[in-house]
Amino acid sequence: MLADADHVMPDELKFEGDKRFFTAALDRAxxxxxxxxxxxxxxxxxxxxxxxxxxxxxxxxxxxxxxxxxxxxxxxxxxxxxxxxxxxxxxTIAIIGGPVVFDMFMDRYDTFWLSLAPRVRLPGGEGCFPGVPERTPQQILATHGLKAGEGRTLDAAHEVSVTAWRRASS
Incomplete structure (x- = not known):
């Protein structure tokens, strides 16, 4: 989930490590x-x-x-x-969402950076892609030809991580 049931990103989904990673990526775009x-x-x-x-x-x-x-x-x-x-x-083009926007570019991404905060639960929240929660974000990315690559920890205390999902070279 990337937002709560009111389509707002709640504070419990905001982590300093993730914010720094996100900000640096946007500054390069x-x-x-x-x-x-x-x-x-x-x-x-x-x-x-x-x-x-x-x-x-x-x-x-x-x-x-x-x-x-x-x-x-x-x-x-x-x-x-x-x-x-x-x-x-x-x-470099950064697609920062929401779900409809992400979906428009699903077959065009070179890399999609998927952040996970496994301790946060947002019942009835808005999935990061259409089709979530019926399928996981990882399943959706794989369906579109992206493969999980390197991951990194952004906030060890809260187990927040980010993984690069990359398109296989032809």
């Missing part, structure tokens, strides 16, 4: 993609170039609240068109 209810609320957030998925616009528009953000309706414009509109033609 050339473009961040997320839904309009997602975001990271960090000091560097307004400086980061991003695509925000929304159905509230016709196709593409600059976010009136953030000149570094492009509003993107994927039903009316391709990802390539949206990235071009945002001024990004190459580089």
């Amino acid at each position: 050339d473009l961040i993609v997320h839904g309009r209810h997602s975001g990271e609320d960090q000091p560097n957030s307004p400086k980061r170039r991003r695509l925000i998925l929304t159905r509230r616009i016709a196709a593409l528009a600059t976010d009136p609240e953030n000149p570094n953000a492009t509003l993107w309706n994927p039903a009316a414009a391709s990802f390539a068109e949206a990235a071009d509109f945002a001024g990004v033609s190459h580089g």
